Amino acid sequence: MIKLFASDMDGTLLDQNHELNQTTADAVKALQVSGVEFIISTGRDYQSARNFLATYHIDCAMINLNGAQIFDATGQLIDESPLINTTTQQVLDYLHQEKLAYSLTTRQNFYLSNKQDYINHMMQSHEHLDELTIAQVTDKIKMTLDAYDYQLTDSNPVFKLMIISDDAPTLEKARHYLETFPDLDITSSGPGNLEITHIEAQKGLALAKYLAAKHYTFEETLTIGDSLNDRSMLSMCPNSYAMDNASDEVKTMAAHIAPSNVENGVATIIYQLISKQSEEV
Structure with a gap:
């Protein structure tokens, strides 16, 4: 039953x-x-x-x-099960070094490093959406917080990171780097992204x-x-x-x-x- x-x-x-x-x-x-x-x-x-x-x-x-x-x-x-802060910082340093677009989610907020890249990715992965819906989602994205303003603290950890790229070799390179961390789970919800959470998440x-x-x-x-x-x-x-x-x-x-x-x-x-x-x- x-x-x-x-x-x-x-x-x-x-x-x-x-x-x-x-x-x-x-x-x-x-x-x-x-x-x-x-x-x-x-x-x-x-x-x-x-x-x-x-x-x-x-x-x-x-x-x-x-x-x-x-x-x-x-x-x-x-x-x-939030990400471990020391791991989060190392991953963020890597993303900045490689100039990769990403989003991060905390308990209260959603942050984007490059809003235009995220909008472009959204439009490609949601190609069936009508123009009005896309415009509404785009406006909402533009009101999200800037990832570079995020302050990593014990009381405000990251629960999920998502790397956004339409270049498959770039994502594969990032995956290889992320797989060196035993406390991370790396997966994907579709083409053009990698989703990163704690291994228990x-x-x-x-x-x-x-x-x-x-x-x-x-x-x-x-x-x-x-x-x-x-x-x-x-x-x-x-x-x-x-x-x-x-x-x-x-x-x-x-x-x-x-x-x-x-x-x-x-x-x-x-x-x-x-x-x-x-x-x-």
């Missing part, structure tokens, strides 16, 4: 326009009504993810920043902590995702689904394949689960 349904957001729950369509929103609510708990597991920060889901009247627990933070359905922080490990707090098991959990940052929660769970739009590498980590996010894959799996479990009662 599945008690918890853990879903990634972008590329999984959301469609190609990074929007939640009504079919999937209704499926999530039906899942919750059926008694199965729904949890989001995303690279997004808590406020961004919560505000987005609130527009669809969906309240749920969340694993944020690829596992760096865990919140219950009321917004209470359960656990967090992985979706699968964060999910394990949440399961322990709720007295659930992985056998009672279903996970679904599409990107490399979903790899741990897919490989650790026997009831795992990779989206059909996922890469072949991600698909090998999952037990099953779901229809793509364009085909309402999450909604399909949800309704299959509800039907199956209603027959078992």
